[in-house]
Each structure stands twice: as structure tokens, then as C-alpha cells.
Amino acid sequence: MTYSKFPISKLPEPLFTSQQVREGEKALAQSLEIELYTLMERAGTATFELIQASFVDARHVLVCCGKGNNGGDGYVVARLALLSGYQVTVWQIGDSESLRGDAARAKNNFLSKGGVIGSPKNTVPDDVDIIVDALLGTGICGEVRPFFSYLFDRLNQSKRPIISIDTPSGLNPDTGAITGNAIKANKTITFIGVKQGLVTGRARAFTGELYFAGLGIATTFNQRCQSSATLTAENWITYLPARNKDSHKGSFGKLLVVGGGEGMSGAAYLASAAALRAGGGLVATLAHESSLTPIRCLLPEAMVTEHTSLSLRDKSKWCSALAIGVGLGRTSWSANVFQQTLALASTLSLPMVIDADGLYWLAKSDTASVLSSNHILTPHPGEAAHLLNCQINNIESNRFEAIRAIQNTYGGVIVLKGAGTLVYDGKNMTVCHAGNPGMATGGMGDVLTGTILSQLGQGKSLMQAAILGTLIHSMAADHEALENGEVGMLASDLLNKIRLICNYDMS
Structure with a gap:
């Protein structure tokens, strides 16, 4: 029957x-x-x-x-x-x-x-x-x-x-x-x-x-x-348009990654590499002097320069979008880099992704005077708790309420990472359907930052870039898990899979 x-x-x-x-x-x-x-x-x-x-x-x-x-x-x-x-x-x-x-x-x-x-x-x-x-x-x-x-x-x-x-x-x-x-x-x-x-x-x-x-x-x-919210679907990847036959490297964004403090070159490398693998045309990376050689060796395609006031000013005027915070650190050098970058980005109205140590410094800043609304914040639950001055269990007890509180406080678009990542712009709530436990390893957030940055540089709005970047990143991890399993997945394993997803044929 x-x-x-x-x-x-x-x-x-x-x-x-x-x-x-x-x-x-x-x-x-x-x-x-x-x-x-x-x-x-x-x-x-x-x-x-x-x-x-x-x-x-x-x-x-x-x-x-x-x-x-x-x-x-x-x-x-x-x-x-x-x-x-x-x-x-x-x-x-x-x-x-x-x-x-x-x-x-x-x-x-x-x-x-x-x-x-x-x-x-x-x-x-x-x-x-x-x-x-x-x-x-x-x-x-x-x-x-x-x-x-x-x-x-x-x-x-x-x-x-x-x-x-x-x-x-x-x-x-x-x-x-x-x-x-x-x-x-x-x-x-x-x-x-x-x-x-x-x-x-x-x-x-x-x-x-x-x-x-x-x-x-x-x-x-x-x-x-x-x-009350929207669940992503695999076919949303079709929002990535086909490239014109006469495209050139300047057609897909000039992207700036600011981070890579002393001893933390890996984070800046992962974000920069992800930005390129997700379709970015040009990537410049500003980092601490000690991080320059490792990043250059790992990613010769990026323009890697020591962070100075002059290099930051030049690259900020050059780029179409920037990311700040990946491997930035929590030193006096880090604090100075963050404040300078935030001020320049606000002055130039640059779309910006703030992640990792950038969120730490943001929580310590006078946001009303230095932060515009042209940004994407990408906290995990611990960083979200720091931004709201509460405990992690307060975040996880109601993730929808938490992301609304962050957005209400800091503006822009918020990406609350974790199982079922949330994206919210003050009006619209989206939940990512993809992703798996293999992503619970160091460096995954840096890859996500670069993927979102890439979408910003290619002309997507803040909300579109946050959603598509999150979806590409999570689907890449699912493909990697399907091929090699969840245990032992590295953030760098996703780089080629991100390229695969960005070329995904849904027809």
C-alpha cells in the first residue's frame, strides 16, 4: 500500500x-x-x-x-x-x-x-x-x-x-x-x-x-x-555572469588585502589566493615586512608590498574593494594599520570586508566616527560575542537575534559564520544551505574573506557579494568533502574547488 x-x-x-x-x-x-x-x-x-x-x-x-x-x-x-x-x-x-x-x-x-x-x-x-x-x-x-x-x-x-x-x-x-x-x-x-x-x-x-x-x-x-528569511540554493551560482570575450584583467576588479602581521603571513595569502580563484582580476597585498617573502613565494600572481602609510594611500586609491583584518594581529602595528585603513576606506567610500583581527579592533573603536555603511563584517560566534560584549552562548542561543543586533550596532552587511551561516543587511535575512563540519579548521575564514572580496571587486552589491561569496565558499567545501572526506580538510584545499564552483554549469 x-x-x-x-x-x-x-x-x-x-x-x-x-x-x-x-x-x-x-x-x-x-x-x-x-x-x-x-x-x-x-x-x-x-x-x-x-x-x-x-x-x-x-x-x-x-x-x-x-x-x-x-x-x-x-x-x-x-x-x-x-x-x-x-x-x-x-x-x-x-x-x-x-x-x-x-x-x-x-x-x-x-x-x-x-x-x-x-x-x-x-x-x-x-x-x-x-x-x-x-x-x-x-x-x-x-x-x-x-x-x-x-x-x-x-x-x-x-x-x-x-x-x-x-x-x-x-x-x-x-x-x-x-x-x-x-x-x-x-x-x-x-x-x-x-x-x-x-x-x-x-x-x-x-x-x-x-x-x-x-x-x-x-x-x-x-x-x-x-x-522571515531565505534559504540559498545551488542554482544561485547562476548569478555569476559569463565573461565577455573581450574581457581583460581590469574587468574583474582591483582588490586590496590588508593584513599579514608578523608571523601571520598565511592568512593574508589565503585571502589573496581566494580572491583570485573566485575570479578577481588583480590582487594587491599589503603586509608586515616579515610576511612579504612567504606570500610572494606562495602567490606570485599577487602584488605584495610592505604596509606603509604611502603604500596604503596609493593602493587604496587604486583598488575597487578591500579587505582588512586577515592575520592582522593585535600589536601596536596592527592597531595603527587598522585605523589608517578604516579612515581611508571611509574617505574614499570603498566597499570593504572586515574580518578576524579587524573585528577585534573594530570592537575597540569609536564606530560612530570612523565606520561608514559600505562594509561587510564576517564574525564567527566568538567574534560576534566580542562585537556585542556578551558571551558566545548568547549568540548561539538565537543567531537570528544576534545578527540583527550586530547589524543594528555596526550597520552594513553582516555574515554570521557557523553551521547555516546567516547573512543580513538590516532588511533581508539569508541562510546558507551548504557547508560541512570539515570546515572547522584554521584559515577557512580567511578564504571566505577573499571570496567575498572578489565578488565585491567584480561589481556585486554588498549583500550580493556576501551571499555569493558565502555560497561559493561552502559549496567548494562540500565538493572537497565529497571527493576527499571531511576530516583533514585544509583551507587551502578549497582554493581549486572555489574555481570549480565559479565555473559551475547549472544548465
Whole structure:
């Protein structure tokens, strides 16, 4: 028996808050004269189809149901599995008689087909093939209670594959934060609109593979509801235009990298090389005297010069965009270079990327007097915490709120790095769909800076450059991981892959 009326599809680009989806679902059901129970049936059907497609040898399904509508979805799955010949075990949290409305209706329909409801055990039965998490869904509020936390541990430790319905229980669907403890799903299927918290921060480690089913109303929902953010897609790379046949090196930007303090030549090299690999025409690098020879040896294509007041002034007038901070350091030399560069860039209205130690010095500066709005900041969570004078956990507890606070304080475009990198310009929020844990190595941020700088130099707006640079960088890392694995990935491994992505043919 198969159920194919409401198919699972690739993730759509619009993202929403859980409140938007919850309220939109009710309003649409009313206006389209669709029972909410019908949508519950469709959600359960899509989930069961995912089980059938993903676990073809599974014969025993454990469905864990909560007391809300997420539990009702679980009972639909349990009934469909029972009718298809699966062995079905249901664990109900709390008294099943306390279920109300559509959840109670789904439970009764399961019972009418011969289903049996049980209570959670200390261990998952040995012959269970797959677990369905229908415990809390998007209804999480505050810290997970001890009993649920204990149950989550038992399910996670069972090593059985887990499919979470709508949201892994314990995960905040709006922020991606974990409220004490959570189900670590192998697959998550979400409905009607993708919740923004499922694609960034810690959620990336708990959702597993993410699937979407629109339940027959997603198109209308998207037309009526303004998204809270946008998820990138691979085909966005098509925004990189084909080159004219009469192009020359001056056609693709004159890029300036300022950094490479004493003993930190590698960062300036990586940023400069990435700027060229991402399509930049000319790159000049200003660095500390001790860093000149290493950079010149590694990258003869760059014009590498010692940083002085005169060289900075000349190259600032020459370039079309600059980056400051990669390997800059935190010495008196570094402080002087940063202040001079910031002042010149502001005077000349140069588009600028500020990263790494540049963010350190920025946090110590009087930003109101030295910073224009023509810049991109690229902090990781630690640097973001420094910019806002708070703790890293404050950043990661709500990455959307944190990036808004940074942008409100410093202006420009902000790239908040991490799993599911966020890009925000004060109006529009974008989440990068690509990237992998192999990127957690030194120098990755320097490569990103150069990639973004390259897009600025080629005429992209601040927001376009930030988004495309982030996407190219993350897709390059994914290609590298696919080819050679995640463990042992170096920042320099991405350089050739960046070139590959920039020449990607989506036709």
C-alpha cells in the first residue's frame, strides 16, 4: 500500500517562524475549507512515505507520541504502518485519554484498526528497526522537562534511525537552539513552510537530513505569508555572469588585502589566493615586512608590498574593494594599520570586508566616527560575542537575534559564520544551505574573506557579494568533502574547488 498524493519535495527557499506556519495553517484551512485533521492526515502520510522510501527493510516501527498535534501526526503514521503490515509499537507520553481534538481523533482511528497503545520503557525493544519522534514538535516552550530528557537519551542511545515529525523534539524551531536536551534525528520532515531554526546553528547536528512536504497548501501559504528569511540554493551560482570575450584583467576588479602581521603571513595569502580563484582580476597585498617573502613565494600572481602609510594611500586609491583584518594581529602595528585603513576606506567610500583581527579592533573603536555603511563584517560566534560584549552562548542561543543586533550596532552587511551561516543587511535575512563540519579548521575564514572580496571587486552589491561569496565558499567545501572526506580538510584545499564552483554549469 502506498500513499503518494502529497509528495516530499526538495527544500524551498522561503523560511518562516513556527508562529507564521501555525497561524497560516489555521487561516488557510479555514479559507480553503480544509479540515485541520485532513492536514494531519497528509502530514502523517508524507512521513510514512519517507519511512517506506528510506528504510525499505524496516518491519518494526516504534512511534513515540506526545499529547499535542505532533502526537496526532504520529498516530496517523502508526495507523498507516499497521495497515501496511508493519509491526507497530506506540509509546504514549502521559495519559492517552487526555488527548483532545484532532490528536484524539487520530488516536481513535489507530485504535479502530487494532492498534495498541503502550507506555515508554527503559530500553527500546531489540527488534525495532526505526523510531518515529512525534513527541513535542514545534510546541517546545522553555527547558525540556527531566522525564522527556531521560526519554530522549534512551532513544538517542538506542542507535536506531530516528525520523522526527516537523521538528526534532527539544529543538527550538525558531532559533535552532537546544533547550537542554533534544532528539538527534537521522531525518526530519517538516510541513507547509520550513521553520527558520531548522537550518542554522545546533539544529544542523540534530535534524539530520531535512525533508519538506507542502501538504497541498504550501504554494498558497507562500503567496499569503511574508517569509522571515531565505534559504540559498545551488542554482544561485547562476548569478555569476559569463565573461565577455573581450574581457581583460581590469574587468574583474582591483582588490586590496590588508593584513599579514608578523608571523601571520598565511592568512593574508589565503585571502589573496581566494580572491583570485573566485575570479578577481588583480590582487594587491599589503603586509608586515616579515610576511612579504612567504606570500610572494606562495602567490606570485599577487602584488605584495610592505604596509606603509604611502603604500596604503596609493593602493587604496587604486583598488575597487578591500579587505582588512586577515592575520592582522593585535600589536601596536596592527592597531595603527587598522585605523589608517578604516579612515581611508571611509574617505574614499570603498566597499570593504572586515574580518578576524579587524573585528577585534573594530570592537575597540569609536564606530560612530570612523565606520561608514559600505562594509561587510564576517564574525564567527566568538567574534560576534566580542562585537556585542556578551558571551558566545548568547549568540548561539538565537543567531537570528544576534545578527540583527550586530547589524543594528555596526550597520552594513553582516555574515554570521557557523553551521547555516546567516547573512543580513538590516532588511533581508539569508541562510546558507551548504557547508560541512570539515570546515572547522584554521584559515577557512580567511578564504571566505577573499571570496567575498572578489565578488565585491567584480561589481556585486554588498549583500550580493556576501551571499555569493558565502555560497561559493561552502559549496567548494562540500565538493572537497565529497571527493576527499571531511576530516583533514585544509583551507587551502578549497582554493581549486572555489574555481570549480565559479565555473559551475547549472544548465
